[in-house]
Amino acid sequence: MPKTLEEIRIKAGETAENALPEDIDYLLSERLNLTPSEFQLKQDMVLSDDQIKQINKDIKKLAKGISPQYILGYAWFLGYKIQVQRGVLIPRFETEELVEWTLHNLKDGDSILDLGTGSGCITVALAKEAEKKGIKDLNFTVSDVSDSALRIAEENLLTYDIDALVRKANVLIGLSKFDKIVSNPPYIKESERKVMDQNVIDNEPSTALFGGKNGIEFYKKFAKQVREHLNSHGEFFMEFGFSEEEELKQLFAQELPDFEIEFKKDMAGKPRMLHGRWQK
Numbered sequence: 104m105p106k107t108l109e110e111i112r113i114k115a116g117e118t119a120e121n122a123l124p125e126d127i128d129y130l131l132s133e134r135l136n137l138t139p140s141e142f143q144l145k146q147d148m149v150l151s152d153d154q155i156k157q158i159n160k161d162i163k164k165l166a167k168g169i170s171p172q173y174i175l176g177y178a179w180f181l182g183y184k185i186q187v188q189r190g191v192l193i194p195r196f197e198t199e200e201l202v203e204w205t206l207h208n209l210k211d212g213d214s215i216l217d218l219g220t221g222s223g224c225i226t227v228a229l230a231k232e233a234e235k236k237g238i239k240d241l242n243f244t245v246s247d248v249s250d251s252a253l254r255i256a257e258e259n260l261l262t263y264d265i266d267a268l269v270r271k272a273n274v275l276i277g278l279s280k281f282d283k284i285v286s287n288p289p290y291i292k293e294s295e296r297k298v299m300d301q302n303v304i305d306n307e308p309s310t311a312l313f314g315g316k317n318g319i320e321f322y323k324k325f326a327k328q329v330r331e332h333l334n335s336h337g338e339f340f341m342e343f344g345f346s347e348e349e350e351l352k353q354l355f356a357q358e359l360p361d362f363e364i365e366f367k368k369d370m371a372g373k374p375r376m377l378h379g380r381w382q383k
Contacts, residue, residue, distance in 0.1 A: 118163070200369055279332070
């Protein structure tokens, strides 16, 4: 019976043969509370019977195509441990860059809407990082169309002692006005479904992933509604699919000519984020 980390790792690869090796390594390192470097250096460590029992259960779930973050019940986002479950989008590292960009533009007393909050990871990271920077008196609202997402968001907000209004809303309908809106909306084109990781399609909510035929249905609704939900000189920060920059430039130029729109590339050099500022 496999006992060492290396032996367990090999067995896991055989049992969950369709799983990505990095998913296996991530799952094992998290369960054993090892950093990536420790994981590589401690391949000869002997696991306890309880550890082996837990990992065997995990690997069986991984073999069924369940994402490692859902197996663990959490994901990491900008250094914060965020509770997740099936039905709630797993936070992506690309969105950390959106948080950093928003953070640089926050000021004392801002009212902030986390639109399509999912797990609430954006608000958790923004609130805690703003606190570190001494930005005070921020007022957060989180919204989503999904009840299950809002329940998980509330759990994460409670864990990090963040006071925020929680609202169910379809895009901006029924919400008030804000100084800042930040959003990682659904933006995957339907045509991209066939090239996606099956694991993502099987596990994560389609409403949080797919943005219609061209991937920009959410942005179309947002552009028509946003003036009614921003204060004077208000701003918004949004993530988008890297192939959608030109379509979004045309959309916002047509719908929001009185907004200054800026596009930004991610660390991989792909167009990924946009910032709008109302000139009124």
